[in-house]
Amino acid sequence: MSLLQTIDVVKRFGGLIAVNKINFSIEQGTIASIIGPNGAGKTTFFNSLTGIYKPEEGQILFNGQSLIGLRPDQVSTRGISRTFQNIRLFGNMTVIENIIVGMHTQLKQGATDALFRTKKFHEEEKEAENRASQLMEYVGLKNVGNQLARNLPYGAQRRIEIARAIAANPTLLLLDEPTAGMNPNETADAIKLFRHIRDDKGITILLIEHDMRVVMGISEHISVMDYGEKIAEGTPKDIRNNQRVIEAYLGREAAKLRD
Protein backbone atom coordinates (compact mmCIF):
# COMPACT_ATOMS: atom_id res chain seq x y z
CA MET A 1 0.00 0.00 0.00
CA SER A 2 1.22 3.48 -0.77
CA LEU A 3 2.04 5.84 2.07
CA LEU A 4 0.14 8.68 0.44
CA GLN A 5 -2.39 8.33 -2.32
CA THR A 6 -4.60 10.92 -3.95
CA ILE A 7 -7.56 9.99 -6.11
CA ASP A 8 -9.00 12.50 -8.59
CA VAL A 9 -8.22 15.51 -6.41
CA VAL A 10 -9.71 18.75 -7.76
CA LYS A 11 -9.13 22.26 -6.38
CA ARG A 12 -10.83 25.22 -8.00
CA PHE A 13 -10.51 28.94 -7.38
CA GLY A 14 -13.68 30.34 -8.92
CA GLY A 15 -13.44 29.43 -12.58
CA LEU A 16 -9.78 28.49 -12.44
CA ILE A 17 -9.04 24.83 -11.95
CA ALA A 18 -5.72 24.88 -10.15
CA VAL A 19 -5.51 21.15 -9.53
CA ASN A 20 -7.41 18.94 -11.96
CA LYS A 21 -8.05 15.29 -11.12
CA ILE A 22 -4.64 14.46 -9.81
CA ASN A 23 -3.96 10.79 -9.12
CA PHE A 24 -0.73 10.47 -7.30
CA SER A 25 0.92 8.06 -4.95
CA ILE A 26 4.18 7.82 -3.08
CA GLU A 27 5.71 4.68 -1.60
CA GLN A 28 7.12 4.50 1.91
CA GLY A 29 10.81 5.33 2.07
CA THR A 30 11.22 6.90 -1.36
CA ILE A 31 12.24 10.36 -2.46
CA ALA A 32 9.81 11.68 -5.06
CA SER A 33 9.45 15.00 -6.84
CA ILE A 34 6.73 17.03 -8.44
CA ILE A 35 7.97 19.32 -11.18
CA GLY A 36 6.27 21.64 -13.61
CA PRO A 37 6.39 25.17 -15.03
CA ASN A 38 5.38 28.16 -12.90
CA GLY A 39 1.69 28.21 -12.11
CA ALA A 40 1.25 24.51 -12.81
CA GLY A 41 -0.51 23.99 -9.48
CA LYS A 42 2.27 22.28 -7.54
CA THR A 43 2.06 24.44 -4.42
CA THR A 44 -1.75 24.35 -4.51
CA PHE A 45 -1.50 20.58 -4.54
CA PHE A 46 0.79 20.72 -1.48
CA ASN A 47 -1.64 23.03 0.27
CA SER A 48 -4.48 20.63 -0.47
CA LEU A 49 -2.49 17.78 1.06
CA THR A 50 -1.71 19.69 4.27
CA GLY A 51 -5.25 20.93 4.90
CA ILE A 52 -4.66 24.60 4.07
CA TYR A 53 -7.02 24.26 1.10
CA LYS A 54 -9.97 21.93 1.07
CA PRO A 55 -10.22 20.11 -2.28
CA GLU A 56 -13.64 20.24 -3.94
CA GLU A 57 -13.47 16.67 -5.18
CA GLY A 58 -11.44 13.55 -4.73
CA GLN A 59 -9.87 11.62 -1.92
CA ILE A 60 -6.54 11.89 -0.12
CA LEU A 61 -5.43 8.80 1.76
CA PHE A 62 -2.50 8.82 4.14
CA ASN A 63 -1.66 5.41 5.62
CA GLY A 64 -5.07 4.36 4.35
CA GLN A 65 -6.93 7.10 6.25
CA SER A 66 -8.65 10.06 4.63
CA LEU A 67 -7.18 13.52 5.20
CA ILE A 68 -10.10 15.38 3.62
CA GLY A 69 -11.66 17.93 5.98
CA LEU A 70 -8.86 17.85 8.55
CA ARG A 71 -7.35 21.11 9.79
CA PRO A 72 -3.63 21.71 9.14
CA ASP A 73 -2.78 20.97 12.77
CA GLN A 74 -4.61 17.65 12.59
CA VAL A 75 -2.82 16.72 9.37
CA SER A 76 0.46 17.56 11.08
CA THR A 77 -0.45 15.26 13.99
CA ARG A 78 -0.98 12.41 11.52
CA GLY A 79 2.66 12.68 10.51
CA ILE A 80 3.05 15.10 7.60
CA SER A 81 5.48 18.03 7.96
CA ARG A 82 6.38 20.62 5.40
CA THR A 83 8.59 23.57 4.56
CA PHE A 84 7.68 26.60 2.48
CA GLN A 85 8.68 28.10 -0.82
CA ASN A 86 9.37 31.42 0.90
CA ILE A 87 10.91 30.74 4.29
CA ARG A 88 8.39 31.03 7.08
CA LEU A 89 10.34 30.72 10.29
CA PHE A 90 9.15 32.50 13.42
CA GLY A 91 11.62 35.32 12.95
CA ASN A 92 11.38 36.76 16.46
CA MET A 93 12.13 33.47 18.15
CA THR A 94 15.53 31.88 18.63
CA VAL A 95 16.60 28.94 16.51
CA ILE A 96 16.08 26.53 19.41
CA GLU A 97 12.61 27.91 20.09
CA ASN A 98 11.66 27.51 16.45
CA ILE A 99 12.64 23.86 16.54
CA ILE A 100 10.81 23.31 19.86
CA VAL A 101 7.64 24.78 18.33
CA GLY A 102 8.00 22.05 15.73
CA MET A 103 7.80 19.49 18.55
CA HIS A 104 4.53 21.03 19.77
CA THR A 105 2.43 17.91 19.27
CA GLN A 106 4.87 15.71 21.19
CA LEU A 107 5.29 17.79 24.32
CA LYS A 108 2.96 16.60 27.02
CA GLN A 109 3.24 19.34 29.66
CA GLY A 110 -0.05 20.33 31.27
CA ALA A 111 -1.13 23.43 33.15
CA THR A 112 -0.30 22.04 36.59
CA ASP A 113 3.17 20.95 35.48
CA ALA A 114 3.92 24.42 34.17
CA LEU A 115 2.45 26.12 37.23
CA PHE A 116 4.45 24.19 39.79
CA ARG A 117 7.46 23.47 37.57
CA THR A 118 7.28 19.81 38.43
CA LYS A 119 10.13 17.38 37.87
CA LYS A 120 8.38 16.05 34.78
CA PHE A 121 8.16 19.58 33.36
CA HIS A 122 11.86 20.18 33.96
CA GLU A 123 12.88 16.93 32.40
CA GLU A 124 10.71 17.41 29.37
CA GLU A 125 11.92 20.96 28.88
CA LYS A 126 15.55 19.89 29.17
CA GLU A 127 15.00 17.01 26.79
CA ALA A 128 13.23 19.22 24.25
CA GLU A 129 16.15 21.66 24.32
CA ASN A 130 18.69 18.86 23.92
CA ARG A 131 16.79 17.34 21.04
CA ALA A 132 16.47 20.75 19.40
CA SER A 133 20.23 21.32 19.54
CA GLN A 134 20.83 17.82 18.20
CA LEU A 135 18.50 18.52 15.28
CA MET A 136 20.26 21.81 14.68
CA GLU A 137 23.57 20.00 14.38
CA TYR A 138 21.90 17.27 12.34
CA VAL A 139 21.08 19.78 9.62
CA GLY A 140 24.62 21.12 9.81
CA LEU A 141 24.43 24.21 12.00
CA LYS A 142 26.53 24.92 15.07
CA ASN A 143 26.37 27.49 17.86
CA VAL A 144 23.45 29.48 16.50
CA GLY A 145 20.85 28.14 18.96
CA ASN A 146 20.34 31.38 20.82
CA GLN A 147 20.26 33.65 17.81
CA LEU A 148 17.02 35.05 16.45
CA ALA A 149 16.01 33.12 13.35
CA ARG A 150 15.65 36.26 11.25
CA ASN A 151 19.28 37.24 11.81
CA LEU A 152 20.69 34.13 10.14
CA PRO A 153 21.80 33.88 6.53
CA TYR A 154 19.40 32.49 3.97
CA GLY A 155 20.91 29.04 3.62
CA ALA A 156 20.95 28.55 7.39
CA GLN A 157 17.29 29.60 7.60
CA ARG A 158 16.42 26.93 5.04
CA ARG A 159 18.19 24.36 7.18
CA ILE A 160 16.37 25.47 10.33
CA GLU A 161 13.08 25.15 8.52
CA ILE A 162 13.97 21.56 7.71
CA ALA A 163 15.05 20.92 11.31
CA ARG A 164 11.74 22.36 12.52
CA ALA A 165 9.85 20.12 10.12
CA ILE A 166 11.60 16.92 11.17
CA ALA A 167 11.26 17.85 14.86
CA ALA A 168 7.66 16.68 14.65
CA ASN A 169 8.90 13.13 13.82
CA PRO A 170 6.95 12.99 10.58
CA THR A 171 6.59 9.95 8.34
CA LEU A 172 6.26 12.17 5.27
CA LEU A 173 8.22 15.37 4.69
CA LEU A 174 6.99 17.82 2.04
CA LEU A 175 9.63 20.27 0.79
CA ASP A 176 8.43 23.19 -1.32
CA GLU A 177 11.35 24.36 -3.48
CA PRO A 178 13.92 23.68 -0.77
CA THR A 179 16.93 24.77 -2.82
CA ALA A 180 15.44 27.93 -4.31
CA GLY A 181 17.96 30.75 -4.10
CA MET A 182 20.89 28.54 -3.10
CA ASN A 183 24.25 28.59 -4.81
CA PRO A 184 25.59 25.32 -6.35
CA ASN A 185 27.62 24.40 -3.27
CA GLU A 186 24.68 24.91 -0.93
CA THR A 187 22.48 22.95 -3.31
CA ALA A 188 24.89 20.01 -3.30
CA ASP A 189 24.95 20.04 0.51
CA ALA A 190 21.16 20.20 0.60
CA ILE A 191 20.86 17.15 -1.64
CA LYS A 192 23.20 15.26 0.67
CA LEU A 193 21.10 16.32 3.64
CA PHE A 194 17.81 15.15 2.07
CA ARG A 195 19.31 11.75 1.25
CA HIS A 196 20.71 11.49 4.76
CA ILE A 197 17.31 12.29 6.31
CA ARG A 198 15.68 9.56 4.25
CA ASP A 199 18.39 6.93 4.88
CA ASP A 200 18.94 7.75 8.53
CA LYS A 201 15.45 8.50 9.78
CA GLY A 202 13.44 6.62 7.18
CA ILE A 203 11.34 9.67 6.41
CA THR A 204 9.65 9.62 3.03
CA ILE A 205 10.33 12.85 1.12
CA LEU A 206 8.23 14.58 -1.50
CA LEU A 207 9.64 17.73 -3.02
CA ILE A 208 8.61 20.42 -5.43
CA GLU A 209 11.60 21.73 -7.29
CA HIS A 210 12.57 23.84 -10.27
CA ASP A 211 16.25 23.04 -10.32
CA MET A 212 16.58 20.10 -12.72
CA ARG A 213 19.97 19.08 -11.34
CA VAL A 214 18.38 18.60 -7.94
CA VAL A 215 15.34 16.80 -9.27
CA MET A 216 17.25 14.44 -11.56
CA GLY A 217 19.97 13.89 -8.99
CA ILE A 218 17.84 12.92 -6.05
CA SER A 219 14.42 11.67 -7.12
CA GLU A 220 13.50 8.05 -7.51
CA HIS A 221 10.14 8.97 -8.94
CA ILE A 222 9.02 12.15 -10.70
CA SER A 223 5.54 13.47 -11.48
CA VAL A 224 5.13 16.34 -13.89
CA MET A 225 2.30 18.86 -13.65
CA ASP A 226 1.17 21.44 -16.18
CA TYR A 227 -1.98 23.59 -16.06
CA GLY A 228 -3.22 21.69 -13.02
CA GLU A 229 -2.95 18.28 -14.62
CA LYS A 230 -0.47 15.49 -14.26
CA ILE A 231 1.05 15.06 -17.69
CA ALA A 232 3.69 12.44 -16.97
CA GLU A 233 5.32 10.34 -14.32
CA GLY A 234 8.16 7.87 -14.03
CA THR A 235 11.84 7.57 -13.29
CA PRO A 236 14.16 10.51 -14.03
CA LYS A 237 15.28 8.76 -17.20
CA ASP A 238 11.70 8.41 -18.48
CA ILE A 239 10.92 12.02 -17.75
CA ARG A 240 14.03 13.34 -19.43
CA ASN A 241 12.93 11.80 -22.72
CA ASN A 242 9.22 12.44 -22.43
CA GLN A 243 7.93 14.53 -25.35
CA ARG A 244 5.06 16.17 -23.44
CA VAL A 245 7.37 17.26 -20.63
CA ILE A 246 9.79 18.86 -23.03
CA GLU A 247 6.93 20.68 -24.73
CA ALA A 248 5.56 21.90 -21.42
CA TYR A 249 8.93 23.32 -20.44
CA LEU A 250 10.16 24.66 -23.76
CA GLY A 251 6.92 25.25 -25.67
CA ARG A 252 5.81 23.19 -28.64
CA GLU A 253 7.69 25.18 -31.31
CA ALA A 254 10.96 25.17 -29.44
CA ALA A 255 10.62 21.46 -28.84
CA LYS A 256 10.20 20.91 -32.56
CA LEU A 257 13.28 22.99 -33.31
CA ARG A 258 15.23 20.94 -30.83
CA ASP A 259 14.40 17.82 -32.79
Added chain:
Amino acid sequence: MKQFTSNPFYKFILFPIGQMLVFILGASLALSLFIILLAFLFRSNVTDFDLVERTLLILPQVLINGITIGFVYATIALGYTMVYGVLEFINFSHSEIFMVGGIVGVELMAYFDHTGALQTMNQYVVIGLAILLGMVISGSLAVTIERIAYKPLRGAPRLVPLISAIGMSFFLQDAVRLILSLTTGEFNVILPNFGTFDEFLILAVPGIENPLRFQIKSILLVGVTVIMLVGLNYLVNGTKVGKAIRAVAQDRPSASLMGINVNLIISITFLIGGALGGAAGVLFAIKATRLDPFVGFFPGLKAFTAAVLGGIGNLTGALLGGLILGLLESFGASYLSIFTNGAFGAEYKDILAFAILIIVLIIRPSGLLGQTVAQKA
Protein backbone atom coordinates in the same frame (compact mmCIF):
# COMPACT_ATOMS: atom_id res chain seq x y z
CA MET B 1 27.05 34.92 33.37
CA LYS B 2 25.42 32.85 30.68
CA GLN B 3 24.72 30.14 33.23
CA PHE B 4 23.06 32.75 35.41
CA THR B 5 20.89 34.33 32.72
CA SER B 6 19.50 30.96 31.68
CA ASN B 7 18.54 30.17 35.28
CA PRO B 8 14.71 30.09 35.40
CA PHE B 9 14.58 32.12 38.61
CA TYR B 10 16.47 34.93 36.93
CA LYS B 11 14.66 34.62 33.63
CA PHE B 12 11.11 34.52 34.93
CA ILE B 13 11.21 36.40 38.24
CA LEU B 14 14.19 38.72 38.57
CA PHE B 15 14.31 39.89 34.98
CA PRO B 16 10.66 41.03 34.61
CA ILE B 17 10.67 42.71 38.03
CA GLY B 18 13.94 44.42 37.19
CA GLN B 19 12.45 45.56 33.92
CA MET B 20 9.45 47.05 35.72
CA LEU B 21 11.74 48.86 38.15
CA VAL B 22 13.76 50.29 35.28
CA PHE B 23 10.58 51.50 33.58
CA ILE B 24 9.19 53.01 36.78
CA LEU B 25 12.42 54.72 37.75
CA GLY B 26 13.18 55.86 34.22
CA ALA B 27 9.77 57.34 33.53
CA SER B 28 9.53 58.90 37.02
CA LEU B 29 12.97 60.41 36.79
CA ALA B 30 12.45 61.86 33.32
CA LEU B 31 9.12 63.44 34.20
CA SER B 32 10.35 64.70 37.58
CA LEU B 33 13.40 66.37 36.04
CA PHE B 34 11.22 67.93 33.38
CA ILE B 35 8.75 69.35 35.89
CA ILE B 36 11.51 70.67 38.18
CA LEU B 37 13.15 72.37 35.22
CA LEU B 38 9.83 73.97 34.32
CA ALA B 39 9.41 75.09 37.91
CA PHE B 40 12.77 76.86 37.84
CA LEU B 41 11.95 78.49 34.51
CA PHE B 42 8.65 79.89 35.67
CA ARG B 43 9.74 80.66 39.21
CA SER B 44 9.86 84.43 38.69
CA ASN B 45 6.36 84.53 37.17
CA VAL B 46 4.69 83.37 40.37
CA THR B 47 4.81 85.76 43.28
CA ASP B 48 2.50 84.47 45.98
CA PHE B 49 4.41 81.19 46.62
CA ASP B 50 7.67 79.54 45.68
CA LEU B 51 6.96 77.38 42.65
CA VAL B 52 10.00 75.13 43.03
CA GLU B 53 9.26 74.44 46.65
CA ARG B 54 5.61 73.66 45.96
CA THR B 55 6.59 71.36 43.07
CA LEU B 56 9.03 69.39 45.17
CA LEU B 57 6.61 69.19 48.07
CA ILE B 58 3.95 67.24 46.20
CA LEU B 59 6.26 65.38 43.82
CA PRO B 60 6.56 62.07 45.77
CA GLN B 61 2.80 61.76 46.14
CA VAL B 62 2.26 62.56 42.46
CA LEU B 63 4.69 59.81 41.50
CA ILE B 64 3.02 57.25 43.77
CA ASN B 65 -0.44 58.04 42.38
CA GLY B 66 0.83 57.93 38.82
CA ILE B 67 2.51 54.56 39.25
CA THR B 68 -0.60 53.08 40.88
CA ILE B 69 -2.95 54.12 38.09
CA GLY B 70 -0.23 53.22 35.58
CA PHE B 71 -0.30 49.59 36.70
CA VAL B 72 -4.08 49.46 36.21
CA TYR B 73 -3.69 50.80 32.68
CA ALA B 74 -0.86 48.37 31.98
CA THR B 75 -2.92 45.38 33.10
CA ILE B 76 -5.86 46.36 30.89
CA ALA B 77 -3.53 47.27 28.03
CA LEU B 78 -2.12 43.73 28.05
CA GLY B 79 -5.56 42.44 27.06
CA TYR B 80 -5.66 44.74 24.03
CA THR B 81 -2.13 44.05 23.00
CA MET B 82 -2.33 40.24 23.33
CA VAL B 83 -5.43 40.03 21.18
CA TYR B 84 -3.88 42.42 18.68
CA GLY B 85 -0.80 40.21 18.64
CA VAL B 86 -2.62 37.08 17.52
CA LEU B 87 -5.54 38.49 15.51
CA GLU B 88 -4.34 41.96 14.47
CA PHE B 89 -7.55 43.58 15.50
CA ILE B 90 -8.55 45.87 18.36
CA ASN B 91 -10.96 44.18 20.75
CA PHE B 92 -13.02 47.24 21.66
CA SER B 93 -15.23 45.20 23.95
CA HIS B 94 -12.26 44.72 26.28
CA SER B 95 -13.28 47.80 28.29
CA GLU B 96 -16.62 46.09 28.99
CA ILE B 97 -14.87 42.86 29.98
CA PHE B 98 -12.96 45.00 32.46
CA MET B 99 -16.21 46.56 33.70
CA VAL B 100 -17.91 43.18 34.12
CA GLY B 101 -14.97 41.92 36.17
CA GLY B 102 -15.22 44.92 38.48
CA ILE B 103 -18.99 44.63 38.92
CA VAL B 104 -18.85 40.89 39.55
CA GLY B 105 -16.14 41.42 42.17
CA VAL B 106 -18.10 44.16 43.94
CA GLU B 107 -21.31 42.12 43.81
CA LEU B 108 -19.52 39.22 45.47
CA MET B 109 -18.32 41.49 48.25
CA ALA B 110 -21.82 42.97 48.56
CA TYR B 111 -23.14 39.42 48.86
CA PHE B 112 -20.66 38.67 51.66
CA ASP B 113 -21.76 41.93 53.27
CA HIS B 114 -25.40 40.88 52.99
CA THR B 115 -24.83 37.51 54.64
CA GLY B 116 -22.71 39.15 57.31
CA ALA B 117 -19.62 37.14 56.41
CA LEU B 118 -17.74 40.23 55.36
CA GLN B 119 -16.92 41.45 58.85
CA THR B 120 -15.72 38.07 60.07
CA MET B 121 -13.60 37.07 57.09
CA ASN B 122 -10.02 38.13 56.59
CA GLN B 123 -10.10 41.16 54.28
CA TYR B 124 -7.39 39.81 52.01
CA VAL B 125 -9.24 36.53 51.55
CA VAL B 126 -12.32 38.52 50.48
CA ILE B 127 -10.31 40.53 47.98
CA GLY B 128 -8.60 37.39 46.73
CA LEU B 129 -11.94 35.64 46.16
CA ALA B 130 -13.36 38.72 44.41
CA ILE B 131 -10.34 38.96 42.10
CA LEU B 132 -10.52 35.23 41.35
CA LEU B 133 -14.23 35.38 40.52
CA GLY B 134 -13.70 38.51 38.42
CA MET B 135 -10.93 36.73 36.48
CA VAL B 136 -13.01 33.60 35.88
CA ILE B 137 -16.13 35.48 34.76
CA SER B 138 -14.26 38.00 32.60
CA GLY B 139 -12.05 35.34 31.08
CA SER B 140 -14.96 33.13 30.10
CA LEU B 141 -16.90 36.15 28.87
CA ALA B 142 -13.99 37.11 26.62
CA VAL B 143 -13.79 33.57 25.20
CA THR B 144 -17.56 33.53 24.60
CA ILE B 145 -17.48 36.90 22.85
CA GLU B 146 -14.69 35.68 20.61
CA ARG B 147 -16.66 32.55 19.68
CA ILE B 148 -19.91 34.42 18.99
CA ALA B 149 -18.85 37.75 17.57
CA TYR B 150 -15.33 37.44 16.13
CA LYS B 151 -14.68 33.87 15.04
CA PRO B 152 -17.38 33.80 12.32
CA LEU B 153 -15.83 36.99 10.92
CA ARG B 154 -12.29 35.71 10.64
CA GLY B 155 -11.13 36.26 7.09
CA ALA B 156 -13.59 39.13 6.59
CA PRO B 157 -12.13 42.59 5.86
CA ARG B 158 -10.49 44.08 8.95
CA LEU B 159 -13.15 46.69 9.61
CA VAL B 160 -15.90 44.11 10.01
CA PRO B 161 -14.76 42.47 13.28
CA LEU B 162 -13.89 45.96 14.55
CA ILE B 163 -17.50 47.09 14.11
CA SER B 164 -18.64 43.83 15.67
CA ALA B 165 -16.43 44.59 18.68
CA ILE B 166 -17.88 48.08 19.07
CA GLY B 167 -21.38 46.61 18.84
CA MET B 168 -20.48 44.01 21.45
CA SER B 169 -19.24 46.78 23.69
CA PHE B 170 -22.57 48.66 23.58
CA PHE B 171 -24.50 45.42 23.94
CA LEU B 172 -22.58 44.47 27.10
CA GLN B 173 -23.03 47.90 28.67
CA ASP B 174 -26.78 47.77 28.28
CA ALA B 175 -27.05 44.08 29.10
CA VAL B 176 -25.26 44.66 32.40
CA ARG B 177 -27.46 47.68 33.07
CA LEU B 178 -30.56 45.62 32.38
CA ILE B 179 -29.45 42.75 34.62
CA LEU B 180 -28.53 45.10 37.44
CA SER B 181 -31.78 47.06 37.12
CA LEU B 182 -33.87 43.90 37.09
CA THR B 183 -32.16 42.32 40.07
CA THR B 184 -31.40 45.30 42.29
CA GLY B 185 -33.48 48.12 40.80
CA GLU B 186 -30.37 50.27 40.64
CA PHE B 187 -27.46 50.18 38.24
CA ASN B 188 -24.78 51.69 40.41
CA VAL B 189 -22.86 49.21 42.48
CA ILE B 190 -21.10 50.46 45.57
CA LEU B 191 -18.23 48.74 47.29
CA PRO B 192 -19.25 47.79 50.83
CA ASN B 193 -17.18 49.40 53.52
CA PHE B 194 -14.83 46.93 55.15
CA GLY B 195 -11.27 46.33 56.14
CA THR B 196 -8.43 48.78 56.44
CA PHE B 197 -7.87 49.55 52.77
CA ASP B 198 -8.49 53.28 53.12
CA GLU B 199 -5.79 53.68 55.72
CA PHE B 200 -2.34 54.90 54.90
CA LEU B 201 1.02 53.37 55.47
CA ILE B 202 3.21 56.28 56.43
CA LEU B 203 6.86 56.12 55.65
CA ALA B 204 9.09 58.90 56.89
CA VAL B 205 12.08 59.41 54.67
CA PRO B 206 14.96 61.45 56.04
CA GLY B 207 15.57 64.55 53.97
CA ILE B 208 11.97 64.86 52.78
CA GLU B 209 9.76 67.12 54.79
CA ASN B 210 6.45 65.30 54.29
CA PRO B 211 6.42 61.58 55.03
CA LEU B 212 5.44 59.38 52.08
CA ARG B 213 1.86 58.15 52.35
CA PHE B 214 1.00 54.86 50.69
CA GLN B 215 -2.68 53.99 50.75
CA ILE B 216 -3.06 50.27 51.54
CA LYS B 217 -5.32 49.74 48.53
CA SER B 218 -2.66 51.22 46.26
CA ILE B 219 -0.04 48.85 47.65
CA LEU B 220 -2.47 45.97 47.18
CA LEU B 221 -3.17 47.06 43.62
CA VAL B 222 0.48 47.36 42.65
CA GLY B 223 1.36 44.09 44.40
CA VAL B 224 -1.35 42.06 42.68
CA THR B 225 -0.65 43.52 39.24
CA VAL B 226 3.09 42.88 39.59
CA ILE B 227 2.38 39.23 40.46
CA MET B 228 0.07 38.90 37.45
CA LEU B 229 2.57 40.54 35.11
CA VAL B 230 5.36 38.23 36.27
CA GLY B 231 3.02 35.26 35.86
CA LEU B 232 2.10 36.37 32.35
CA ASN B 233 5.74 36.78 31.41
CA TYR B 234 6.44 33.22 32.59
CA LEU B 235 3.43 31.85 30.75
CA VAL B 236 4.35 33.51 27.47
CA ASN B 237 8.10 32.88 27.57
CA GLY B 238 8.45 29.74 29.63
CA THR B 239 5.73 27.30 28.62
CA LYS B 240 4.60 25.36 25.61
CA VAL B 241 1.33 27.30 25.41
CA GLY B 242 3.29 30.55 25.45
CA LYS B 243 5.47 29.39 22.57
CA ALA B 244 2.33 28.41 20.69
CA ILE B 245 0.81 31.85 21.32
CA ARG B 246 3.93 33.55 20.01
CA ALA B 247 4.04 31.24 17.01
CA VAL B 248 0.40 31.99 16.15
CA ALA B 249 1.05 35.72 16.56
CA GLN B 250 3.97 35.62 14.15
CA ASP B 251 2.58 33.37 11.44
CA ARG B 252 -0.78 31.71 11.81
CA PRO B 253 -0.65 29.28 8.84
CA SER B 254 2.86 28.07 9.69
CA ALA B 255 1.89 27.60 13.32
CA SER B 256 -1.04 25.43 12.33
CA LEU B 257 1.26 23.33 10.14
CA MET B 258 3.41 22.71 13.21
CA GLY B 259 0.42 20.95 14.74
CA ILE B 260 -0.75 23.93 16.80
CA ASN B 261 -4.52 24.16 17.11
CA VAL B 262 -4.92 27.82 16.16
CA ASN B 263 -8.51 28.21 17.33
CA LEU B 264 -7.65 26.81 20.74
CA ILE B 265 -4.69 29.17 21.07
CA ILE B 266 -6.84 32.15 20.09
CA SER B 267 -9.37 31.15 22.76
CA ILE B 268 -6.59 30.83 25.33
CA THR B 269 -5.33 34.29 24.40
CA PHE B 270 -8.78 35.76 24.95
CA LEU B 271 -9.05 33.85 28.22
CA ILE B 272 -5.78 35.27 29.53
CA GLY B 273 -6.47 38.80 28.30
CA GLY B 274 -10.01 38.70 29.72
CA ALA B 275 -8.84 37.33 33.06
CA LEU B 276 -6.24 40.10 33.37
CA GLY B 277 -8.92 42.66 32.48
CA GLY B 278 -11.30 41.19 35.08
CA ALA B 279 -8.66 41.32 37.81
CA ALA B 280 -7.87 44.90 36.85
CA GLY B 281 -11.60 45.64 37.07
CA VAL B 282 -11.82 44.37 40.65
CA LEU B 283 -8.71 46.29 41.67
CA PHE B 284 -10.05 49.41 40.00
CA ALA B 285 -13.36 48.94 41.84
CA ILE B 286 -11.54 48.81 45.18
CA LYS B 287 -9.92 52.11 44.32
CA ALA B 288 -12.94 53.82 42.77
CA THR B 289 -15.49 52.31 45.26
CA ARG B 290 -18.43 53.03 42.94
CA LEU B 291 -19.09 51.44 39.54
CA ASP B 292 -21.76 51.64 36.87
CA PRO B 293 -22.06 49.75 33.56
CA PHE B 294 -20.38 52.60 31.68
CA VAL B 295 -17.33 52.84 33.90
CA GLY B 296 -15.16 50.78 31.54
CA PHE B 297 -15.09 53.32 28.75
CA PHE B 298 -12.42 55.74 29.96
CA PRO B 299 -9.97 53.29 31.55
CA GLY B 300 -10.44 51.09 28.49
CA LEU B 301 -9.71 53.92 26.09
CA LYS B 302 -6.67 54.98 28.08
CA ALA B 303 -5.37 51.44 28.30
CA PHE B 304 -5.76 51.14 24.54
CA THR B 305 -3.81 54.39 24.24
CA ALA B 306 -1.16 52.94 26.54
CA ALA B 307 -0.91 49.84 24.34
CA VAL B 308 -0.44 52.01 21.24
CA LEU B 309 2.02 54.28 23.03
CA GLY B 310 4.18 51.32 24.00
CA GLY B 311 3.86 49.64 20.60
CA ILE B 312 0.77 47.53 20.09
CA GLY B 313 1.33 43.80 19.99
CA ASN B 314 4.31 44.12 22.32
CA LEU B 315 3.72 42.94 25.92
CA THR B 316 6.61 44.91 27.44
CA GLY B 317 5.40 47.93 25.50
CA ALA B 318 1.98 47.72 27.15
CA LEU B 319 3.63 47.82 30.56
CA LEU B 320 5.80 50.80 29.65
CA GLY B 321 2.94 52.62 27.91
CA GLY B 322 0.62 52.10 30.88
CA LEU B 323 3.15 53.43 33.38
CA ILE B 324 3.98 56.46 31.26
CA LEU B 325 0.33 57.29 30.67
CA GLY B 326 -0.49 56.89 34.36
CA LEU B 327 2.38 59.15 35.36
CA LEU B 328 1.51 61.76 32.73
CA GLU B 329 -2.06 61.83 33.93
CA SER B 330 -1.01 62.19 37.54
CA PHE B 331 1.45 64.98 36.68
CA GLY B 332 -1.21 66.75 34.64
CA ALA B 333 -3.79 66.49 37.40
CA SER B 334 -1.47 67.90 40.01
CA TYR B 335 0.65 70.45 38.22
CA LEU B 336 -1.55 71.96 35.51
CA SER B 337 -3.39 74.23 37.92
CA ILE B 338 -0.25 75.18 39.82
CA PHE B 339 1.67 76.13 36.70
CA THR B 340 -1.17 77.98 35.00
CA ASN B 341 -2.27 79.77 38.15
CA GLY B 342 -5.57 77.93 38.14
CA ALA B 343 -6.45 78.66 34.50
CA PHE B 344 -6.36 74.93 33.72
CA GLY B 345 -7.73 72.63 36.39
CA ALA B 346 -7.02 68.98 37.02
CA GLU B 347 -9.83 68.04 34.66
CA TYR B 348 -7.57 68.96 31.75
CA LYS B 349 -5.11 66.19 32.63
CA ASP B 350 -6.24 64.09 29.67
CA ILE B 351 -5.38 66.83 27.20
CA LEU B 352 -1.80 66.76 28.39
CA ALA B 353 -1.60 62.95 28.30
CA PHE B 354 -3.07 62.67 24.81
CA ALA B 355 -1.07 65.58 23.42
CA ILE B 356 2.07 63.70 24.44
CA LEU B 357 0.69 60.54 22.88
CA ILE B 358 0.24 62.37 19.57
CA ILE B 359 3.76 63.78 19.71
CA VAL B 360 5.25 60.35 20.43
CA LEU B 361 3.33 58.77 17.58
CA ILE B 362 4.42 61.46 15.15
CA ILE B 363 8.05 60.72 15.99
CA ARG B 364 7.69 56.94 16.40
CA PRO B 365 4.55 55.73 14.60
CA SER B 366 5.04 52.14 15.74
CA GLY B 367 5.11 53.15 19.43
CA LEU B 368 7.95 53.35 21.91
CA LEU B 369 8.95 49.68 21.79
CA GLY B 370 7.15 48.70 18.60
CA GLN B 371 9.03 47.43 15.61
CA THR B 372 8.13 48.04 12.05
CA VAL B 373 6.75 44.63 11.25
CA ALA B 374 8.08 43.18 8.05
CA GLN B 375 5.32 42.33 5.64
CA LYS B 376 4.09 38.82 6.17
CA ALA B 377 4.83 36.67 3.17
